[in-house]
Amino acid sequence: MFAQKLKLSLGAFAAAGILLVSQASAASASKFTDVPSTKPYANAVYELAERNIIGGYEDGTFKPAASITRGQAAAIIAKLRNFDTRNVKDPKFKDVRQSQWNYGAIAALANAGVINGYGDGRFGPNDSITRAQMASILVKTFGLPPYSYSSSENPFTDTQSLASHQTTINILYKMGITSGTSLTTFSPNAPISRAQAAVLIVKTEKVKESTITLKAADYGWDSFYTYSRYDQVDDVIHSIPSDRSIWKEIQIIPMREGTAALSLIGRTKDPVTGEESHEEYQKFYVHVKQEDGEWKVKLEQSEDITSxxxxxxxxxxxxxxxxxxxxxxxxxxxxxxxxxxxxxxxxxxxxxxxxxxxxxxxxxxxxxxxxxxxxxxxxxxxxxxxxxxxxxxxEQPEVTIDPGGTPNELGKHVLPEGSGKIASVTRDKESNKFTIKGISEGIVHIKFPDSKGAIEELSIDVRKIGSIIDVRATFSDRYH
Incomplete structure (x- = not known):
């Protein structure tokens, strides 16, 4: 009797570890008793269950509100992304033994830089994984683009002080993958539920599948020099470099139906002289449509000049x-x-x-x-x-400017050579009042070498378009 009880206990323990990543024989994906089709997370749950990424329990339930451990999350992600869990390097977490059922998954994700341990050398495989931790795992696993973080664009007041996860949460928000637990909260430190995890995983997959990656090398360039930037909530697409510094790839993410104009300029470097060139370019219309719930993105090359x-x-x-x-x-x-x-x-x-x-x-x-x-x-x-x-x-062909003070305080003024071709400058006798008439486009800097005050220079900027002349003049001091 004791032996029979022990056998059942060990079997239940093993099942608890693998049910998240293998479909339970007693729980068909189409018959989770606690996941009716009317639930907003039902489609995501059943999609992952049918693919044998997650499973139910032997009593026919899915337990959507139950939390997930960090070790279970590693196993889910490893299976989802086909990580090699056999040929791995030991990450040497104090609390992860090689005999554990999810050791290979934990090691594979650690080797890939997807997950990290705690500062004391532990991984915490049995700790509940938080919503913030899952956000970071998904961003790293799927290689989502590194949006520049702006606190003014972040609607979640409870992520502003997070040191390590606020950027990845913001990425999921900007890409439309998450809307938080309310309009102003993400609940980053709350354990993520099985239903929430399923929804985030499926949404991230779909966004990644619809993302187009443009590679500079495909156009014969070393990197992108510049590109049309889109990252606002109402933009048709988002265009984000895969790396913030080298710009060798740009990811195009569809956000809504419509057409966006995308211009790319390449950077090439002469292998002998090292001289850079930014002359080559590509221009596309990016057409975005949604068909059968999936984004369709089409690039159409163009030489148009638009309004x-x-x-x-x-x-x-x-x-x-x-x-x-x-x-x-x-x-x-x-x-x-x-x-x-x-x-x-x-x-x-x-x-x-x-x-x-x-x-x-x-x-x-x-x-x-x-x-x-x-x-x-x-x-x-x-x-x-x-x-x-x-x-x-x-149209402002002539301006008058006077900083005040006495002529002795300002001292004499010195016109640079050739300034007369750009502007005619006259100074009222025994005064600091200057009258400037523009002649041609250019910049003039008038110095006051004997100035006894703060003023050091009078800058004149003449702009000319056709017959329209615009003269701008400002005094600057030696402290700026």
Whole structure:
């Protein structure tokens, strides 16, 4: 009788270890009594069970609310990603024996840098794995892109102080894999339940399967020099380098249906001279559609130049309308269609509209107070970009600037050689008042070698687009 009880106890102990990674004979994946199809996690649970990644218990249950140990999580991930659990190097965790049923999985994940132990040399195979720990394991296992972490974009107030897991939790959030346990919490230190783990695993798999990896080497480049960056919540795609420093790969993650314009510029280095080149490029439309619950991503090569935003720094006064003309004065549009500016930082002081064709234009801003101001607009083609390269210059051909104080305090001014070709600079007699008239585009730095105060330099920046000249002048001191 004692022997029979011992045999049953050992059998139950073994089953507890393997039921997570092998389908229990007494619990068909289609008949978990505690996982009705109406549950939000049911699809994920049954999908993994049918693939023999996780299983149920002999009583026909799945126990969705039960927690998972760190050792069990290692076994699940090893089976999910087909890790070699036989040819492994001993990670030398104090509490993981080679005789343990999940030793190979723990060692394989440790060897791959997916999991770590505690500071005292233990792994804690029987400790419940937390939601934060599972987030980090999934990010490392699937090689998810390293989004730059920004606390202002992180909605979870309970992950802000986490030293090691806040970045990986943010990655899952940015990719749409997790929405947390509430709008403002992730519950990082809570044990993850079997149902939660199943959902996170399946979602991560699906996102990874739909991700396209672009390799610089496929275009004959050493690395990417620059690329169209997308990482906002409403973007059609996210474009994230696989590595934050070397940029040899860029991952394209579909976020919603639509089309995004993607421009890539390569970096090549001459093997003999070491000279870098950034001349080669590739441009694509990235079309994203969802079919039968799966993302379909198609890259279409293109040489298009698309409509581009023009942003005019019009200030706080209310704008009535903006007209657009050629540099020669021919009216093109009596009233252009204004649009919200893409850059929220400038919306309070800027007015924006779009230009389709390259060239030089005059934009006339009509204010409600009757004032009008002219701006020069240059729209140049950059073949490597879908957008025109936009420059603007507010018509301000002459400015007067006076820092105050006495002429003796400021001392004499010294004009650099050739400055007269850029701007005409006059100083009122026995005064610190300067009148500057722009002539051609360029920068002039006027020095005050005998200044007895803080002022050291007068910087003049002349911008010229067609016949529009914009003069800007500022004094700077020796402390900046």
């Amino acid at each position: 581009t935003e023009v942003s005019l720094n019009t200030g706080p006064d209310k704008v009535n309308k903006v007209s657009l003309a050629t540099m020669e004065g021919t009216m093109l549009q009596e009233e252009v269609k204004l649009k919200p500016c893409n850059y929220a930082v400038t919306q309070a002081v800027s007015t924006c509209f779009s230009i389709d064709d390259p060239g030089e234009y005059v934009a006339i801003v009509h204010y409600e107070n009757g004032k009008t101001v002219r701006y020069g607009v240059s729209a140049a083609v950059h073949e490597s970009s879908f957008n025109l390269f936009i420059r603007t210059a507010k």
